[in-house]
Amino acid sequence: MKNVILKDYPPLTDGEIAVVVKEKHPAGLHKGWVPFYDFEIRLRGKADSIGRIALRIGNTRDLKMYGGHIGYNINEEYRGHHYAAKGCKLIRQIALDYGLKTLWITCNPDNHASRKTCEALGCEMVEIVDLPEYSDMYQAGERQKCRYRWRL
Numbered sequence: 579m580k581n582v583i584l585k586d587y588p589p590l591t592d593g594e595i596a597v598v599v600k601e602k603h604p605a606g607l608h609k610g611w612v613p614f615y616d617f618e619i620r621l622r623g624k625a626d627s628i629g630r631i632a633l634r635i636g637n638t639r640d641l642k643m644y645g646g647h648i649g650y651n652i653n654e655e656y657r658g659h660h661y662a663a664k665g666c667k668l669i670r671q672i673a674l675d676y677g678l679k680t681l682w683i684t685c686n687p688d689n690h691a692s693r694k695t696c697e698a699l700g701c702e703m704v705e706i707v708d709l710p711e712y713s714d715m716y717q718a719g720e721r722q723k724c725r726y727r728w729r730l
Contacts, residue, residue, distance in 0.1 A: 582605070582676070584615065587599055587672060590668040590671075592667070595620065595665065596620045596621075597618070597631060597668045602616075612637075614634040615672070616632050617630060617631045617669065619661055628661060630651055631651075632649040642682045643723075644684060644710075646725075647673065647683065648666055650692075657691065660695075667699070674730055681727075681730060683695075683728060684726070685723065687722050701728040702727045704725045705725050709721055
C-alpha cells in the first residue's frame with residue numbers, strides 16, 4: 579500500500595460523538611511507517627477534542643505485530659464512557675474503504691482500559707509478544723504488547 583492516497587472524509591458521528599479528521603499523514607518511508615489518519619474525537623455539538631484516534635493504512639509486519647492499525651487515547655476526564663470503542667466503530671468503514679478486512683490493535687499488557695475497549699469491539703486476543711529492541715516503543719521503555727485481531 580505504498581501509493582495510498584488519503585481521501586477526505588466528513589465528520590463521522592453516532593449521535594453522541596463525532597470523529598473528525600485532524601491530519602492526514604503520508605507514508606513515512608524513513609521509518610517504514612504506513613500512511614495514517616489522525617482523528618479528533620469530539621462530543622456532539624462541541625468543538626473541543628476529548629481524545630484522539632489514529633488509523634494506519636497498511637499491513638507491514640511491525641504494524642501487525644507491535645504498532646497496530648488503530649491507536650487511541652481519551653482525555654482522562656472523559657474516560658469510562660466507551661468513547662474509544664465508539665470511535666473505532668465509526669472509523670471501521672474507512673478501513674473497509676481501503677480494503678482492510680482485519681485490523682490489529684495492540685496495547686501494553688497492564689493497560690486494562692485498552693484491553694476492555696478491544697473486548698467491547700469483539701476483538702480476539704491472540705497473544706502477548708515481546709517488543710524487539712529496535713522499536714521506538716522498546717526504546718521508550720515498553721517491553722510487551724497484547725495483540726488483538728478485529729475482523730471487520
